[in-house]
Amino acid sequence: MKHINDYFKQLKFYTKRYLSKSLFSSRMLLRWLLIGSGVGLIVGTIGSLFSHALAFVNAFRAQYPLLILALPIGGLLIVFLYRFFKNTGDKGTNMVIASIHSSTGIPFKMAPLIFVSTVITHLCGGSAGREGAAIQIGGSIANRLGKIMKLNEDDQHIIIMCGMSAGFSALFGTPMAAAIFAMEVVTIGIMQYAALVPCVTAAMIAHFVADFFQVLPETFVVAEVPEMTAVAFFKMIPFAVLVGGVSIAFCIILHTAERLYKKFLKNPYIRIFAAGCIVILLAVILRTDFYLGSGMNIIEHIFETGDTEIYTFLLKMIFTALTLGAGFKGGEIVPSFCIGAAFGCIVAALMGLPAALIAACGMVGVFCGVTNCPLTSLLIAFELFGFEGMPYYLITIAVSYRISGYYGLYRSQKIMYSKTEAQFVNISAH
Numbered sequence: 001m002k003h004i005n006d007y008f009k010q011l012k013f014y015t016k017r018y019l020s021k022s023l024f025s026s027r028m029l030l031r032w033l034l035i036g037s038g039v040g041l042i043v044g045t046i047g048s049l050f051s052h053a054l055a056f057v058n059a060f061r062a063q064y065p066l067l068i069l070a071l072p073i074g075g076l077l078i079v080f081l082y083r084f085f086k087n088t089g090d091k092g093t094n095m096v097i098a099s100i101h102s103s104t105g106i107p108f109k110m111a112p113l114i115f116v117s118t119v120i121t122h123l124c125g126g127s128a129g130r131e132g133a134a135i136q137i138g139g140s141i142a143n144r145l146g147k148i149m150k151l152n153e154d155d156q157h158i159i160i161m162c163g164m165s166a167g168f169s170a171l172f173g174t175p176m177a178a179a180i181f182a183m184e185v186v187t188i189g190i191m192q193y194a195a196l197v198p199c200v201t202a203a204m205i206a207h208f209v210a211d212f213f214q215v216l217p218e219t220f221v222v223a224e225v226p227e228m229t230a231v232a233f234f235k236m237i238p239f240a241v242l243v244g245g246v247s248i249a250f251c252i253i254l255h256t257a258e259r260l261y262k263k264f265l266k267n268p269y270i271r272i273f274a275a276g277c278i279v280i281l282l283a284v285i286l287r288t289d290f291y292l293g294s295g296m297n298i299i300e301h302i303f304e305t306g307d308t309e310i311y312t313f314l315l316k317m318i319f320t321a322l323t324l325g326a327g328f329k330g331g332e333i334v335p336s337f338c339i340g341a342a343f344g345c346i347v348a349a350l351m352g353l354p355a356a357l358i359a360a361c362g363m364v365g366v367f368c369g370v371t372n373c374p375l376t377s378l379l380i381a382f383e384l385f386g387f388e389g390m391p392y393y394l395i396t397i398a399v400s401y402r403i404s405g406y407y408g409l410y411r412s413q414k415i416m417y418s419k420t421e422a423q424f425v426n427i428s429a430h
Contacts, residue, residue, distance in 0.1 A: 029197065032158075036198040039145060039162040040169075040205025043138040047170030047206060048213035050115055050137065054130055057123040058293060065289055067124055072276030074124035075328060078117045079268045085109050093132050093331075096139035096164065097412040100157045100186045111140040117329035125292040126279065127319035131172055132331020135182075138167025158195045161186070165199040166206035172333075173210065173217020177379035179203040184373045185410070188429075189417030218296075220303045220384055224354040228391040235351050236361070239344075240396040243362055244403025246313065246343050247369020250336060251407040253317050255430075257325030268327060275326030279319065291319040294330070295338025299363070302345045306355035313342035332409050333367065340366030357392060360385045365396040369404035372413065372429065377401075406430060 061067045087109055091098070099106050118133040142163025146156045161182040169178035179200040183191045210217075226232060265271035283289055290298065295316055302308050320335040344362025348355040360381065368377035374397050381393035406415055408429030418425045 032198040033201055035149070035159060036162050036201030037205050039138075039142050039159060039198075040166045040202040041209060042145070043141055043163050043166035043202070044170045044206030044209030045213070046111070046115075046137060046141065047134055047167050048210045048215045050118075050130075050134060051171050051210070051215045052213070053115075053119050054122050057119055061123055061125055061293075068280055068283060068289060068292065071124040071126060071279055072273045074120045074126070075272030075276045075326070076269055078120055078329060079272050079327060081113060081117060083268075085113060087113055091412075092329075093135055094410050094412040096136055096160065097186055097410055099139070099143065100160055101412065101414060106140050106143040106160070108140055108144045111137045114140075114329055118331075121323070121328045121330050122293060124276075125283075125289065126276075126323040126328040126330065127292055127295070127316070127335065128323050128328055128330020128332075129294045129334035129336075130331055131168055131333040133329060134167035134171040134331070135164045136167075138163035138165070138170075142166075158192070158198055161192070161195045162198045162202035165203040169203040170206040170210040170215065173207065173215070173219075174380055174383040175200075175203040175207040177376050177383055178206075180379055181371075181373060181376040184376050185371055185413060188372045188413065188415040218384060220299070220356070220360065222354075222356045222360050222385045222389055225357055225389045225392070226353065232353070232392075233395065235353065236392060236395045237399060239347055239351060239358070239361070240365060240399030241403050242347070243340065243343065243365035243396055244369050244400040246339065246362075247336075247366050247400060247404045248407045250317050250320075250339055250366065251370055251409060251430075253321045254325060254332065254409070255411075257321035261326050272327045275322055275328070279322050282319065282322070286315070291315050294334040295320075296334055298338045299334075299341045299359075302341050302359050303356055306345065306348075308342050308345045310346050313339045313346075316342060332370065336366050336370050336409075337363045340364070357389055360389060361392050361396040364393050365400040368397045369400040369407070370409045372401065372404070372408050372415065374398065374401045 087107060096106060098104050114133045114136045118130065121128050139160050142159045146159040151159060164182035165178045168181055169175040182199050183195050261271050265274055283292065298312060298316065316335060316339050324330065324332065340362035341359040344359040345355050348358035351358060364377045364381045367380065368374050377397045378394060402419055405419065406427060406429055411428055411430065413429040415425060415427050415429060
C-alpha cells in the first residue's frame with residue numbers, strides 16, 4: 001500500500017511539473033506570436049511604403065537620366081540630415097548587429113534617416129541596395145517597440161531580430177530566408193533558436209502585409225537545369241572557389257574604399273561630394289548608367305538574355321564601393337547578388353552549363369561569401385529560383401562559405417567557430 005501511495009505521489013508531482021512547464025511554454029509561445037505579429041505588421045507596413053518609394057524614384061530617375069548630376073548635392077543633403085539629427089556615429093547594419101551582441105541601443109531616428117537617405121541615394125543614381133536599409137529600419141523600429149514594452153535585455157535582442165526579419169521579408173519577398181537571416185548573421189556558428197518562432201512570425205506577417213500593399217516579390221526563372229552528375233559536380237567545385245574569391249574581393253574593395261575616403265577626405269561633406277563627382281565622371285567615361293542603382297536591372301537583363309559583359313561584375317563592385325564607402329546610404333545585398341549573377345553568367349559558357357543556372361549559383365554564392373550565412377543562402381535560392389537546381393546551389397554555397405574565410409560585409413558580425421576546423425575562435429568579420 002505504501003508503494004502505491006508513493007507511486008501516486010510521484011505521479012502527481014511529475015504531472016504537476018509537466019503541466020506547469022507546458023503552461024509556461026504555451027504562454028511564451030502566445031507572447032512571442034503576438035509580439036512577432038505586431039513587429040511584422042508595423043515593419044511590414046513601413047517596409048512596403050519604403051519599397052514603393054524606391055520603385056517610384058528609380059522609375060523617375062530612369063525617365064530623367066540627368067538626375068545623376070544631382071548625386072553630389074544629394075550626398076551633401078544626407079550628411080546634413082545625419083548631422084542635424086545628431087546621428088553622426090551611425091554605423092548602419094553594423095550597429096543593428098552590435099546591439100544584439102551587447103546592450104548597445106539603436107536610436108529610433110535611424111529608421112527615418114535611413115529611409116530618406118536611401119531614397120535620396122536611389123533618386124540620384126547611387127549604386128546601393130535596399131535590403132540593408134530595410135534591416136536597419138526594422139531593427140530600429142523593433143528596438144523602440146521593445147523599449148515601450150519594457151522587455152528585458154535578452155528579449156530586446158530577440159525583438160530586434162524580429163525587426164530585421166520583417167524588414168528583409170517585406171522588401172525582398174523571401175520570408176523563409178528572412179526569418180533565418182536575422183538569427184544566422186549575428187553570430188556565425190551559433191544560432192539563437194529562442195528567436196525562431198518570433199522571427200518566423202514577423203517575417204511571415206511582414207510578407208503578408210507587403211503582399212496586401214502589392215509589393216511584388218523577386219523571382220527569377222531558371223528554365224534549364226541539367227541532371228547533377230559527377231562531371232557537373234566537379235565542374236561546380238572550381239567555379240564555387242572562384243565565387244568565394246569574388247566575395248572576398250567585394251569585401252576588400254568595399255572596406256578599402258571606405259578607409260581611403262576617410263584617410264584622404266576627413267570632412268564628411270567634402271568626402272561625399274567628391275564621391276558623387278567620381279561616380280558621375282565614371283558613368284560619363286563609360287557612357288552608361290547601367291551600373292547605377294541597386295543592380296536589379298543588371299540581374300533582370302542577365303536572366304532575360306543570358307549574356308553580359310565580362311567586366312560587369314568588377315564595375316558593379318567599384319561603383320558600389322565608391323557610393324557606399326563615402327557615406328551614401330542603402331545596402332550591399334542586391335549589389336552582391338548582381339555581382340554574383342554577372343560573374344556566373346560569364347563563366348557559364350566556359351563550363352558548358354546554362355547561363356541562368358550558373359548566374360543563380362553566383363548570386364547565392366557571393367551572398368553567402370559576404371554575409372557568412374549558408375542556411376539563409378540556401379533558402380534564398382529555393383525562394384528565388386525554385387527547388388530543381390538545389391544541388392548546384394548547395395555546392396556553390398558550401399564551397400564559397402569555406403573559401404571566403406573570415407571576410408564579411410559586417411564588421412560587427414561575430415564568427416564564433418572556425419570555418420576550417422572544429423575550433424572556437426570568437427573573432428569579428430573583416
